[in-house]
Every structure is written in structure tokens, then in C-alpha cells.
Amino acid sequence: MSSELLNSPNVERLLQLVSESVRASREGVKFFLEPSPGVLSKAKSRRHHLIFGRRGSGKSSLLQKLIADLTVQRTPIAFVDLEAFKGHSYPDVLVSILIRTLVETKDWLDTAATSPASKKSLWMRFFGAKPSKPAFPKTPTHKLSEELAKLITELDQLLHSAEEIGKKDTQKAEESLDAKLATGLKSPLANVDASLAASLKGAAEQVSEYKSRKIEVLHRNIMVYQKLFGELTSLADGPAYLLLDDLYHIRLSDQAQVIDYFHRIAKGTNVWLKVGTIRHRSKWYFFGNPSMGMKLGDDADEIDLDVTLEKFELTRGFLMKILGQFAKEADVDLKELLADGAPDRLVLASGGVARDFLTLFAKSVSTAQERVARARGTGRGPKVGAEDVNVAAGEAGAFKEEDFARDTGDDRGRLTSEFEKIFAFCTEKSNANCILVEKGTGAEDSSIINELVDLKFLHRAKSRVTVRDRVGKQYDAYMLDLSRYVGSRARRKFEIVKFWGSSSEDALRRASLVYFERSSSPETKNG
DSSP states (O other): OOTTTTTSHHHHHHHHHHHHHSSOOSGGGGGOOOSSTTHHHHHHSSSOEEEEOOTTSSHHHHHHHHHHHHHTTTOOEEEEEGGGGTTOOTTHHHHHHHHHHHHHHHHHHHTTTTOOTTOHHHHHHHTSSOOSSOOOOHHHHHHHHHHHHHHHHHHHHHHHHHHHHHHHHHHHHHHHHHHHHHTTOOSOHHHHHHHHHHHHHHHHHHHHHHHHHHHHHHHHTHHHHHHHHHHHHHHHTSOEEEEEEOGGGSOHHHHHHHHHHHHHHHTTTTEEEEEEEOGGGOOOEEOSSSOEEOOBTTTBEEEEOOOOGGGHHHHHHHHHHHHHHHHHHHTOOHHHHBOTTHHHHHHHHHTTOHHHHHHHHHHHHHHHHHHHHHHTTOSSOSSBOHHHHHHHHHHHHHHHHHHHHHHHGGGHHHHHHHHHHHHHIIIIIIOBSEEEEETTOOHHHHHHHHHHHHTTSEEEEEEEEOOTTSTTOOEEEEEEOGGGSSGGGOOTTOBOOOOSSTTOTTTTOOGGGEEEOTTOOTTTTTO
């Protein structure tokens, strides 16, 4: 193949489609693919769900697909992106999310519920189909919308009340101190300090009092919200859905309380919660008196969207199918564009995460275009190869580090320390990109490994691995993220263990790859 295809308008169109798809949107739902059969129908079922997946695994895409499919059925739906409330404290975070929920519900009533099917500009552009049911009756729909508007105003006033009182009282304290200093008050400075401290203490108590009042108002109004959502589902003559995306962005200590509140509102109203989050960065339930949140199995089911490297061929097929949709629309033959080793290397570099796979593909094409332009007809050839993917993966490492810093918060030091130990083990001792961790290790050790997997610094490679001289023991294998040892970070004689394919059975069965096992003490954990 010459460089004509690599630099063709068709490939540029393909890159544009891929670029537009990497963030979930209403326009991109036509490209949605289920990671496993039945995921979409399960998400639509009348059951509460926690939807788990790493960043970029398709949680938001699934929720956007739900919005599109359910809206054309005139099924009420409210979508709330919880990242907007990152750093908010309780109970303000709950009040803010409740306000956004009511705003989204009102917006849905004012548009999708009453828009006629003849309004093609709305239906075809955003949802790809005309509604299958008639519009809601205007009079009761308008009345419910007005009730929502009233509640939104009341909640907005509640949200800002404590902050305003606190500011007012603090300002009074400062003015009092300024007045005393301006008149040359003869009392000792200690008295001035004591006066200021008393005033500030009063302001703090006032804020605390208003925080308690917010919680009381929220609890008192649960029945009001239940009645409102009951009216909504009666009007729809069917269920309604509340989609809370990216739970992990709000404080860990507040997550179960937020879920619990909406779970209580939904009870008996035919409203169903769908909560998207990262599994090991979330706390959706805790046992106590009373218990709080939603308990998996009892209150809710889980939907796991993660496709991993453990089932390499299935993951490769799924990711290439996603890319194939864009290639078909752009009229590009992927076999002509990608060299033989490129698809496998793209899968490895992405760790099985769909968004990362597409992003790396686009970066790899750009890398190949630049390489070919520099080479002027010499070098590896005009197809995108494994080395182009390596360069792209190395450059993408900086973005993963940014995500890591943004998502870990107070845990950053603990997680960074453990990852540095793993990285040192791989580069200084085993000289390979995989580690083995014995099954049944302590909860703390397992938890930190799982968190690093969810943060995409490690990837699951294979489970139930046996090692020749470790009789009776089984291990889980993890692969170090490719960005750490390719491109500008490439290391000489560093082994990329081929743990997939027909001849890979013994690739991981080596004692030299054992990073942690139960007999290890903390001091000798890394060998």
C-alpha cells in the first residue's frame, strides 16, 4: 500500500468520526455497541442498577443510549452528571443533585413529553426516531411542571441560606473588631481576640444550625417528592428513570447517603435508579443502624461494563467492531490501514477500554502520517504498525497521570507509593511487564491492586494462574500499563509477556513474576 490511503480524505473523515465519539453524546448513540449481549435490555428493566466500569468503558454511552431509546417511548427520564458536584460537602451536595434532578425532569416534561411527533428536527436529530406514543396531555403536564418549578425555587433558597447567614455574621464580627481598633479601645488585645472569637463562634454555630435545618427539610420533604414522582409515572402510565452518572466524583463518605435518599424517594413510585461509577472508587452501601445506600442483590443489581485482557480475543473482537463501524461510515478498509501487529498492540495499550482504544487508534494514525512524511518513502511502510501504537501510548501516558491525580484525591500518596513499588519490581527485578498476585491475599492488598486497575495503571491479564514451583497456589496476573515502558520510556530487553493466544499457556507460569503472595511479609512483599 502506498501512503495515499494513510493521508486520504477518507482516513481524515474516519479520524473525525472517532474524535467526535470519544465523549458520550446524544448524536453518538447510533454507534453504541453492547459489550455483552443483554446489557441494554437489563439497563432498561424495572430494577435499580449500579453500572460499573473504568473511565472510558462506556458507562455514559450506555446511559445516553437509554435516554434516546426511552425518550422515543415517552418514558420520563432525568440524567444528572455528578462530576459537577465534585468537592461539595453534605448536605449541600444532596440538595444540589436534587435540584438538578428536578430541573432535568421539568425540562423533559416541557420538551419530550409534549412535543408532537411531527417535530422532526427534535426527534430525528437527538433520538434517531419518532416517538412511539402520543404526547402527554398538556394541562396536567403543565401543572406538574409548575409544581416542579416551585420546588426548585424552594430548594435553591435552602441551598444558599446557610452560606449567606454565615457570611453576614462573619462580616458583623469583622466590623465590630474594626470599630474597636478605630476608637483606640484600651482593653488588652486578648479581650479583642476573645470578642472576635466569640463572634466567629456564633457564626459557626449559625452555619451548623442551618446545616441541620437543611437535613431536616430534606427528610421532611421525601413524601412530597414521592408524591410528585408518583404523579409523573401515573401521567406516563409507566416507569420513570433517574440516571446518576459518575458517582465516584462526589466524596466517598457522602456517596451512600446520596444514593439512599434517592432510593427512598423512588420506593413505591415506579421510578428506577441507574447509577454509573467506578467500582473500587465508590461506596454505595454501608451496614449500620440504620443501614444506608443500596445493597447489591437486595436493593439493586449490578451491570459490569468492563471488558478486560483476560478474554483477549473477545475483547479484540468487540473493540475492532466498534472501530469498524466508523471505518465503514468513512469507507476505509482497516486491513489496508493497519499492519498485522497493530490491532493486538492497540488492544494491549488500551487495556480493553473502548474510549482509550479509539483515542490511541487516532493518535497512532497521526504518528504514522508524521513518520511517513519524514521518511519520504523509506522506513517501516505506510501502514499503521505496532511501533506507531507504542509511540502513541507513550504520549497518552501524561493524560492518564492527569486522570489519576484528578480521581485519587487524598488517596494519591498511598496509591502512588504502591504503584512505584510495582513499577520497580517490573523494571528492576523481573524485567517484564506482568506481575502475579496470589489469590486470597489480605483485603487491604487486594483493594489497592483493584484500585490501580480501576485507575488503569494496571490491567487484568489472566486469573487462576499456577506457577511450577508453587504447588497448591493460584495467582491473578496483571499487566503494567503500556504507557509506562514504550515510546520515549522504552527500556532495553524489557519483556512484553505474550499472555494471549494459543501458545501462551506457560507465559505467566514463572516464579520470577510473583509480586505478592500470602506468605510474604510487608518487608519482603516485592521479593
